[in-house]
Amino acid sequence: MSASRPTCPNCGSQHTVKNGSIHNQKPKYQCQSCKRQFIENPINKIISKDTIELIDRLLLEKISLAGIARAARVSETWLQKYVNNKS
Numbered sequence: 001m002s003a004s005r006p007t008c009p010n011c012g013s014q015h016t017v018k019n020g021s022i023h024n025q026k027p028k029y030q031c032q033s034c035k036r037q038f039i040e041n042p043i044n045k046i047i048s049k050d051t052i053e054l055i056d057r058l059l060l061e062k063i064s065l066a067g068i069a070r071a072a073r074v075s076e077t078w079l080q081k082y083v084n085n086k087s
Contacts (some may be wrong), residue, residue: 005029010036047074052082059083 005014008031019030022039030037051072058068065083069076 006040008034008036009038010034027036045074047078055082083085 005016006029007014007031009018011031011034013031013033015032016029018027019031021039022026022028026039028037028039050076055068055072055074058071063071065079066076069079071080
């Protein structure tokens, strides 16, 4: 008996293959139909209001985005999008 394959969130195909893992060792898959890469059951981290207030204060201090991301424990990608949307 084989394990069921995850369904692609983009096209709904079950023609997927394992394609490595992400930073926290969750398996990453690739859809063979549309070539999208994804993980099963992604968990979105909610950024608290306190963390956002900390980020806003740190942005005024001329600290690098990488440093702010480390201090606030958010991804650099999320932080860059946040800064771009503030402008």
